[in-house]
Amino acid sequence: MADVATLSCARCSKPANLQCPKCVELKLPREAAAFCTQDCFKASWSSHKSVHLKAKQADLGMGTSDSEGWLYCLKKGQSRTPKIPYFDWTGTLRPYPISSRRMVPAHIVLPDWAADGIPTIELNSDLQRVVEIKTPDPIERMRETCLIARKVLDAAAHVVRPGITTDEIDRVVHDVTIAAGGYPSPLNYHFFPKSCCTSVNEVICHGIPDARILEDGDIVNVDVTVYYKGVHGDLNETYFVGNVDEESRRLVQCTYECLEKAISIVKPGMRFREVGEVVNRHASMSGLSVVKSICGHGIGELFHCAPNIPHYARNKAVGVMKAGQTFTIEPMINAGVWRDRMWPDGWTVVTADGQRSAQFEHTLLVTETGVEVLTARLPSSPKVFPWLDA
Structure with a gap:
């Protein structure tokens, strides 16, 4: 000093x-x-x-919109190009140009990667190896943050329809997050260029919001994470865009059920690896496959930390659940094979065979008697899933 x-x-x-x-x-x-x-x-x-x-x-020019305009994303968000990259695309979807970075007002408290793209605290934390048992204070802050995240996702769900771009969904997520006093955690996390992930059709996860217009019959996953009062809240849902074919409807409903069945076993003493057994059993019964390369994760003051929660059977996850732990379960279920490919942008994960994929996610707290779903749907959440209204 x-x-x-x-x-x-x-x-x-x-x-x-x-x-x-x-x-x-x-x-x-x-x-x-x-x-x-x-x-x-x-x-x-x-x-x-x-x-x-x-x-x-401010020194990096992040306080105002970039001057790059609408360009294609490369190198995990660190580079742009005016031409669509060459790739042996697995399905019919293609990347579109993305808009410049959205502004974050000066009063918003930032995570450490907001300026330079590197989550230094997270990468160096002992919580990458040790599963934290949280005290009441961070748990209460997580309840607040997860409620905000739920309301942000619900706001995004309200605008999903044919004719809207995924960039417009991102704008809603960004604006509603900022209005609540939060920071959209994905923004500049390892250089991710947007405030949420929008994964359409064969995109498994980490799709970058862009200028493509959603078409009647698409499915789109919107993945939201909010940073507020020093903690993160993470959830996602897959939505129908207009009139969707019956096979895609079954895929999305089965994925929702996989998450619900996995949550139902969460309690002290349950092994982390059992989550994958439950998810895999239900998906296999419907002739669907489970993505193996991406898993659920611990969350709190860090965006991603221990434990890892694989969603496939016979996984090697170590450890048992204990009261006070917080983590996500977020199964990704494919209509075809479980294998995936990475687009040239370094973020967008797609199915290897070009068939569709769906995902649902909640942030969970292990309690003394079972589980609390911190990102649970609210009475005000949009009624977009027919099986919940039946």
Whole structure:
């Protein structure tokens, strides 16, 4: 901490003669960087550090829209090209150009990857190896965040229809998240260029919202994660676009049922690997296959951490569930083979045979007696799944 002329403490307003050294380095205004004691500085750190990230963001031009315009995405979001990349596409879907990065207002608290694309805290955390047992405070913050995430996804569901672009869905997700005081966790996470994932037809997951117009008969998964009060809430659903064929309807309903059946076994003492057995059994009974390359994950103050939750049978997941753990279950179910391919953008995972895929996801809390679905549907959630209304 560097000595400065007396100012008011940014935390308690007492006279202050210390200043955050990072603020000095970044040449930020002294008034917001002054503290009366080291204790006040430390107590403010979790919120104050976002000032540094926003300064870096401004230097990188992230505070305003990029000047790149509508271009195709390459290199996991780090590059753009005006021409559609060459690829031996597995189905009929093609990438379309994506819009420039959406603006995040200055008052929003940012995760560490917002500025440089690298989730440094997450990558270096011991929680990549150890499953955290959360205390009541982060659990309560996760309840708040997951409720926001649910409302954001419901807002997206309301606009899904033929004729709308997935970029427009992304705009709704972004705007509703920001209006709630949250940050859209996917934005710039490992350079992902958008605020949610939209996965259409043969896209298994991590589809990038773009200029393609949704067509009558499509299915689209919208995957939303919100960062609020220092924690993340993650969920997704697959929606019908207009009049969808019966085979696709069965695929989506079976995927929903796979998630529900998996959630029903969550309780203290249950082995993580049992989730895959339950999902695989139900999918196989319908002649469908389970994606093996992507799994559920721990979540909380970190976007992704231990445990990994595979969705396929005979997996090697280690450990048992304990009260206080939070994680996602998010089965991806394919109409054809389980194998996948990666598009040239480095994000979009598609089925190897070009057949359709569906996914559903919830963030869960293991309780003393079973499970709490933190991202559960609300009475106000749009009624878009016929089997729930039957």
